[in-house]
Amino acid sequence: xxxxxxxxxxxxxxxxxxxxxxxxxxxxxxxxxxxxxxxxxxxxxxxxxxxxxxxxxxxxxxxxxxxxxxxxxxxxxx
Numbered sequence: 001x002x003x004x005x006x007x008x009x010x011x012x013x014x015x016x017x018x019x020x021x022x023x024x025x026x027x028x029x030x031x032x033x034x035x036x037x038x039x040x041x042x043x044x045x046x047x048x049x050x051x052x053x054x055x056x057x058x059x060x061x062x063x064x065x066x067x068x069x070x071x072x073x074x075x076x077x078x
Contacts, residue, residue: 003023003045004045020069024066025070031066036063042062
């Protein structure tokens with residue numbers, strides 16, 4: 001699986017990751033540095049081994065997903 005983070009305004013690939021957690025960590029880092037609007041034009045997609053692409057989340061929904069999953073993982077670690 002490949003997790004791709006896209007800027008939908010410029011249609012540019014921001015970054016790609018081998019796992020969901022790293023992709024969402026980058027999203028959360030952007031929010032912490034630039035504010036909640038940082039994700040307004042971002043979209044996260046998953047590409048499987050066959051090249052099939054599945055959207056995960058976009059914009060503010062992506063921000064909420066990043067907060068939820070990264071904060072939950074942080075509570076588990078310590």
